[in-house]
Amino acid sequence: MMGGMEKIFEPYDSTACCLCGSRSHLSGEHKIKASQLRKQFGIEPMLIGSFDGRSKPKFAQGPKSKAFHFSAPVCVKCNSLKTQNADKAFDQFHQMASEVVACGSDPKILFSKPEWSENTNNYLDLYRFFAKQLACQIAQSNGPRFKIICDFAIGMSRINPIQLFIDRDPAIDVLPALLRNEGVAGHGGLQVCYGSFGVVCRFGSSLTIGEMRYNFAIGLAPIVGLALRIQYPNFEQKCKAAWKALKLE
16 A cells, blocks of 8 residues: 555655765755845844744854754755755845835736746746755654655756745734844744644745745645655654644644
C-alpha cells in the first residue's frame, strides 16, 4: 500500500544540508534575507521577538546575527549557486510589489506582466525562494526533507508545489507606532493544518517585510499525510500537538 512512499521524504539530519542532503561546506540560511534586513533597519542592532506582550524581545547585533539564521544547515552550494536566481527574483519582485501596494493596488497584478507570468523563469524562481523558506522551516522543526519541495527549490525540478498568497500585513496596524515607524520584518514559523482524514493536509509559513506579507504553503494528499504519520511519528505528533494548541487559542 505504501510502495514508493519512501521516495517522498528523506529523514532530517542535523549534519546535512536540508535542501540536498550534502554534508560538505555547511552554512546557515537567513530566516529573513540579510539584504532585506539592511534595507529595513540598516546595520544597527535590532529587537527580535514575538512582540505579543508575553515574551521579552532580545537584541540582535545587525542583519548578520546568528539569531536570524535557521538552525537547520544549508550547504554553500545550495545557499549560493543553486538558489541565487531565486533570491534575486524575490528581491526584484518585492521591490515592485512594495511600490504597487504603496499606490493602493493589488500586488497580484504583477503576475499579469509577461516577465512574471506563470511558468516563466522569473515566476518559477520567485516560487523557488519560498520553497527554500518552507523547506528550512520544516527542517527547523526536525521534519523530513520533502523531495518535491527541495528539488524545486534548488532547480532540479520545474514542478512547482508552492501556493503563494500576497497582501498587506494587517498586523502592522496593531503594532505600537514606534515599531511601525522603525520598520518591521518577521516570519510565521512552521504552520500546520489537519484535514478531515485526521492527517496533515498542509504545511505553510509567512514572511513579512515592511507592509508586505507573503503566505506560502504546500497542500498534502491524504496518502502523503498518512505516510508522514507512519514514517515520522515523532514529528507528526509534534505537528498534531501544535495544531491542537492553535485550535484552543
